[in-house]
Amino acid sequence: xxxxxxxxxxxxxxxxxxxxxxxxxxxxxxxxxxxxxxxxxxxxxxxxxxxxxxxxxxxxxxxxxxxxxxxxxxxxxxxxxxxxxxxxxxxxxxxxxxxxxxxxxxxxxxxxx
Amino acid sequence: xxxxxxxxxxxxxxxxxxxxxxxxxxxxxxxxxxxxxxxxxxxxxxxxxxxxxxxxxxxxxxxxxxxxxxxxxxxxxxxxxxxxxxxxxxxxxxxxxxxxxxxxxxxxxxxx
Numbered sequence: 001x002x003x004x005x006x007x008x009x010x011x012x013x014x015x016x017x018x019x020x021x022x023x024x025x026x027x028x029x030x031x032x033x034x035x036x037x038x039x040x041x042x043x044x045x046x047x048x049x050x051x052x053x054x055x056x057x058x059x060x061x062x063x064x065x066x067x068x069x070x071x072x073x074x075x076x077x078x079x080x081x082x083x084x085x086x087x088x089x090x091x092x093x094x095x096x097x098x099x100x101x102x103x104x105x106x107x108x109x110x111x112x113x
Numbered sequence: 114x115x116x117x118x119x120x121x122x123x124x125x126x127x128x129x130x131x132x133x134x135x136x137x138x139x140x141x142x143x144x145x146x147x148x149x150x151x152x153x154x155x156x157x158x159x160x161x162x163x164x165x166x167x168x169x170x171x172x173x174x175x176x177x178x179x180x181x182x183x184x185x186x187x188x189x190x191x192x193x194x195x196x197x198x199x200x201x202x203x204x205x206x207x208x209x210x211x212x213x214x215x216x217x218x219x220x221x222x223x224x225x
Contacts, residue, residue: 031211042119042202042215043157050211058212059114090156094211099145099164102213104156 002026004105006091012111013081021076021108023091029103030096032074033058034066036087037107043090049074051096081112115140117205119216126193127224134219136203137185145206146179146186147213152199160201161188193223 007022025032030051035043045058047066055066063085065077074093078085089108094100116139126132136146147162163170163177163186170177174193179186190197200220204213 033212040122040217042217043204043213044215045212048212059214098211099162099206100211101147101159101162102211104158106156 004091004093004103006089006105006108008108009106010109012113013078014113015082017081017112019078019081019110021078021089021091021110022073023075023105024073025091025093025103026072027093027095027103028071029093030071031094031100032068033092033094033102034064034074034076035090035092036060036085037090038087046076046089083112086110086112115143115205115207115214117203117214117216119203119219121219122217123220123222125222125224128193128195130193132190132193132197132221132223134188134201134203134221135185136187136205136216137183138205138214139184140205140207141181141184142207143205145213146177147204147206148177148188149202149204149215150199151202151218157202190221193221195223195225197221198223 004025033048034046049068091105092102094102144165149157151157176189200218203216206213
């Protein structure tokens with residue numbers, strides 16, 4: 001099992017360009033999450049999907065959209081990238097129910113010039 | 114919303130010593146407290162978690178304690194080794210949607 005797979009691993013964009021980050025999990029998890037990680041600020045939740053067909057905003061949703069394509073896949077889209085969105089983006093998944101451990105992918109390192 | 118504070122931001126110990134990292138949270142409804150270890154350039158990995166119905170949990174050299182009255186929880190690593198060097202994150206969750214709020218991390222360095 002690969003666990004949580006994110007693509008691409010690295011990306012450089014110009015301000016104003018759009019981009020979709022892909023995430024897929026093979027653990028049959030119901031819940032999926034997108035975080036961004038910036039130096040000194042820990043991991044901040046952008047959006048999450050508690051189950052297939054539902055999505056909700058997290059702590060820092062502005063400038064992002066998400067799609068829960070099916071149970072396995074959860075994508076994050078930047079419609080008009082800004083330098084402030086330069087970050088490392090992590091996708092995670094967890095089993096259904098409260099208090100379940102979240103398992104992370106390897107991350108996407110995104111730079112916006 | 115939930116706010117999690119983590120201290121210290123950096124911690125340096127000698128090999129074989131113990132390390133303690135402390136976190137406080139604000140939402141009394143939080144009932145799940147995981148700890149993650151992140152090596153440089155890698156993904157965060159769960160090392161231990163505790164739920165609010167217990168006060169302490171131990172796994173080999175790692176232990177976590179929880180004080181719900183004071184709203185704080187701590188990670189204890191005994192007999193530290195160089196491979197324990199990493200950034201450690203605490204988090205708090207309230208079940209339901211399984212959302213987590215993370216602390217800002219502690220850079221642990223174990224020196225020979």
